[in-house]
Amino acid sequence: MKLPILSGIKVIKALRKAGFEVDHQTGGHFILRENKAPFRRAIVPNHKIVVPGTLLSILKQAGLSREEFLNLL
DSSP states (O other): OOOOOBOHHHHHHHHHHTTEEEEEEETTEEEEEESSTTOOEEEEEOOSOBOHHHHHHHHHHHTOOHHHHHHHO
16 A cells, blocks of 8 residues: 655644554754653654655654554554
8 A cells, every 4th residue: 555645743643543642852853752651752853845665664663664654543
């Protein structure tokens, strides 16, 4: 499945549905933390376009598959 072109804000909105919250912001990156164990962290750039390779890395950090992420959009 091909991943859509998304902004950093849209990625954050989808991750919030998966149980993540913005912990803090460092420079141009948001650090999100999962609400429940295992308390994963995901780093999302505050860019207008998050390139597919970066999006795949974010999904790996969050422990989500492509299909799970697409269902959150």
